[in-house]
Amino acid sequence: MDAPRIGVGIDLHRLEPGRPCRIGGIDMDSPVGPVGHSDGDVVLHAVCDAVLGAAGLDDLGTLFSDKDPANAARDSSEFCVEVMRQLREAKLRVLSLDCVIETEKPKIAPHRAAMRARVAELFDVPVDRVNVRGKTGEGVDAVGESRAIRATAVALLG
């Protein structure tokens, strides 16, 4: 096996009341949801960028332009399918993923297990090699003031 490759991905979306809230591929009951051209799934976007970064491929914004009406309100799991297609073409696979979500609401803990399972499924990696964790913004900056949600992901490929 070639030496493993590591990549990092970061994503942020504004939160607004009354928006649907899908994070890590899981639909949540939440008074606020991410604003984005697609469904605004910060976790899937951060993980896709981490995987693409590690593989030396174009980033998500280049692959799926927010100027393209075809990507409007799009289910981000479709981005993952394309990322995985490119990964297989490059003869690479995901060895492990870790993702930290910074948000005041919705609370992540009740959804962690479901998110791990969904991310594992989408990126074709065993669930014990995927982690997703929530963290608050300590009341400061856009995340702490509940105006935004941010996700940071690290991917190891082999």
Ligand SMILES: [Zn+2]
């Ligand atoms: Zn995004």
